[in-house]
Amino acid sequence: MERLTIKELLALEPAGQSVEARGWVRTFRSKRFIAMSDGSTIHTIQAVVDFEKFDESVLRSVTTGAAVEVKGTLVPSQGAGQNVEIQVDEVVIHGTSSPDEYPLQPKKHSLEFLREKAHLRMRTNTFGAVFRVRHALSYAIHHYFHERGFFNIHSPIITGSDAEGAGEMFRVTTLDLENVPKTEDGTVDVAQDFFGKETKLTVSGQLEAELAALGLGKVYTFGPTFRAENSNTSRHLAEFWMIEPEVAFADLKDNMDLVEDFLQYLVRFALDHCADDLAFLARREADEDKAKPAAERQAMPLIDRLKFVSQNGFERLTYTEAIDILRNSKPFKKKKFKFPVEWGKDLQSEHERYLVEKHFEKPVILTDYPASFKAFYMRLNDDAKTVAAMDVLFPGVGEITGGSQREERLDVLQRRCKEMNIPEEHVWWYLETRKFGTCKHAGFGLGFERLVMFVTGMTNIRDVIPFPRAPLNCEF
Numbered sequence: 156m157e158r159l160t161i162k163e164l165l166a167l168e169p170a171g172q173s174v175e176a177r178g179w180v181r182t183f184r185s186k187r188f189i190a191m192s193d194g195s196t197i198h199t200i201q202a203v204v205d206f207e208k209f210d211e212s213v214l215r216s217v218t219t220g221a222a223v224e225v226k227g228t229l230v231p232s233q234g235a236g237q238n239v240e241i242q243v244d245e246v247v248i249h250g251t252s253s254p255d256e257y258p259l260q261p262k263k264h265s266l267e268f269l270r271e272k273a274h275l276r277m278r279t280n281t282f283g284a285v286f287r288v289r290h291a292l293s294y295a296i297h298h299y300f301h302e303r304g305f306f307n308i309h310s311p312i313i314t315g316s317d318a319e320g321a322g323e324m325f326r327v328t329t330l331d332l333e334n335v336p337k338t339e340d341g342t343v344d345v346a347q348d349f350f351g352k353e354t355k356l357t358v359s360g361q362l363e364a365e366l367a368a369l370g371l372g373k374v375y376t377f378g379p380t381f382r383a384e385n386s387n388t389s390r391h392l393a394e395f396w397m398i399e400p401e402v403a404f405a406d407l408k409d410n411m412d413l414v415e416d417f418l419q420y421l422v423r424f425a426l427d428h429c430a431d432d433l434a435f436l437a438r439r440e441a442d443e444d445k446a447k448p449a450a451e452r453q454a455m456p457l458i459d460r461l462k463f464v465s466q467n468g469f470e471r472l473t474y475t476e477a478i479d480i481l482r483n484s485k486p487f488k489k490k491k492f493k494f495p496v497e498w499g500k501d502l503q504s505e506h507e508r509y510l511v512e513k514h515f516e517k518p519v520i521l522t523d524y525p526a527s528f529k530a531f532y533m534r535l536n537d538d539a540k541t542v543a544a545m546d547v548l549f550p551g552v553g554e555i556t557g558g559s560q561r562e563e564r565l566d567v568l569q570r571r572c573k574e575m576n577i578p579e580e581h582v583w584w585y586l587e588t589r590k591f592g593t594c595k596h597a598g599f600g601l602g603f604e605r606l607v608m609f610v611t612g613m614t615n616i617r618d619v620i621p622f623p624r625a626p627l628n629c630e631f
């Protein structure tokens with residue numbers, strides 16, 4: 156017999172055909188109705204047993220969490236909410252699960268509790284839905300780029316350059332920490348380390364993506380990145396996944412068009428392919444919202460939010476214009492912002508959220524930030540004060556992508572390196588691409604988990620990655 160998933164079984168016309176299903180028991184009611192889930196869909200299938208026909212010892216093992224297989228016939232369901240059910244002829248217990256010890260009782264558990272049970276939380280409705288959506292988005296990202304002639308580049312995870320400047324880095328070493336070799340002047344003798352130099356886990360694949368784009372034309376990376384940020388926020392992880400497209404002969408305008416089309420495509424893809432899971436997550440969010448004070452509730456239900464973003468253009472404005480808006484805003488005048496709003500200072504999350512959620516009520520692309528707090532590789536504008544940067548800000552998650560047109564002029568790039576104390580010998584290979592056939596090019600980085608947060612409505616980044624890595628948190 157062909158093995159079907161519960162998702163496939165639920166889509167069949169019930170005609171008394173023989174079927175099998177395997178999965179984990181969610182509930183077993185009235186010694187008669189087994190609700191089973193196998194992860195293929197948010198829905199369970201109902202398996203109906205006539206307990207008089209079964210050995211009591213077998214049915215005693217049908218408890219919440221047990222792995223079971225049922226064989227029987229597929230018939231129209233008597234119950235509401237499903238088309239089919241299985242009339243069971245045979246039950247095989249694959250793995251029992253002690254009902255007293257199994258942590259996932261058939262009731263609502265808090266997300267905090269489930270984070271402590273990350274090894275089992277995939278079995279819950281919420282995490283099943285989140286990780287199916289996460290998969291769909293990952294697939295859609297490759298699909299989007301492939302269809303448009305981009306090539307996927309695997310950028311290295313261990314890096315010898317610390318020029319990216321995107322955050323604190325994790326050290327990679329095979330030196331014996333109990334007995335670190337030292338040079339004469341007392342510093343660590345990195346020449347004795349595995350690579351003969353200091354190495355770190357990468358914070359971004361961008362510099363390598365640029366090298367690739369300047370040969371392959373259009374490329375993207377999709378890999379893990381690491382930042383030792385000691386900030387325990389709901390939007391930062393120490394290990395997260397990033398998508399970084401890079402396009403040769405593209406400028407800032409092309410980059411904005413790409414990021415907008417890309418993000419809208421991904422949201423639409425989820426709406427089209429994850430309808431059941433999103434409907435569940437929308438109901439979940441609405442339930443949660445009821446318990447929250449009015450000010451913390453979502454202004455728009457999840458599905459409406461996704462449709463809105465996929466159908467409406469993003470607002471595009473410069474950093475300088477944003478500063479004007481913020482300085483004229485009510486919260487600024489009433490001194491409600493915690494951080495200062497001043498030209499030359501980076502925007503904080505409270506400012507970004509005001510722009511997106513209160514002022515424009517839609518996603519915003521902010522461009523042309525002051526060069527002083529942006530990376531050395533961003534293209535210097537003619538005003539010599541700002542760079543051709545662009546951050547996309549989304550409701551709820553704040554910054555979802557950061558990108559720029561890259562500095563393609565060798566002399567300007569060398570000057571910027573000097574200003575930012577980046578020794579040329581650290582980035583000689585990067586500089587060489589500006590020496591041999593340089594051209595304008597642009598790209599951005601999308602934090603994958605921030606995207607999954609936005610699409611699923613989950614408000615803590617630790618709930619959209621299977622096994623989160625954060626300060627003092629590396630279980631599983």
Ligand code: ATP
Pocket residue numbers: 321322382384390391392393395397554555556557558600601602603604605616
């Ligand atoms: P933020 O201001 O939110 O810390 P950033 O300016 O440090 O972001 P970039 O260096 O531009 O971020 O990285 C590109 C994208 O990666 C960001 O837009 C965001 O979506 C995501 N990102 C950055 N840091 C983290 C993190 N620690 N955990 C998860 N995603 C992150």
Ligand code: MN
Pocket residue numbers: 321322
């Ligand atoms: Mn950061």
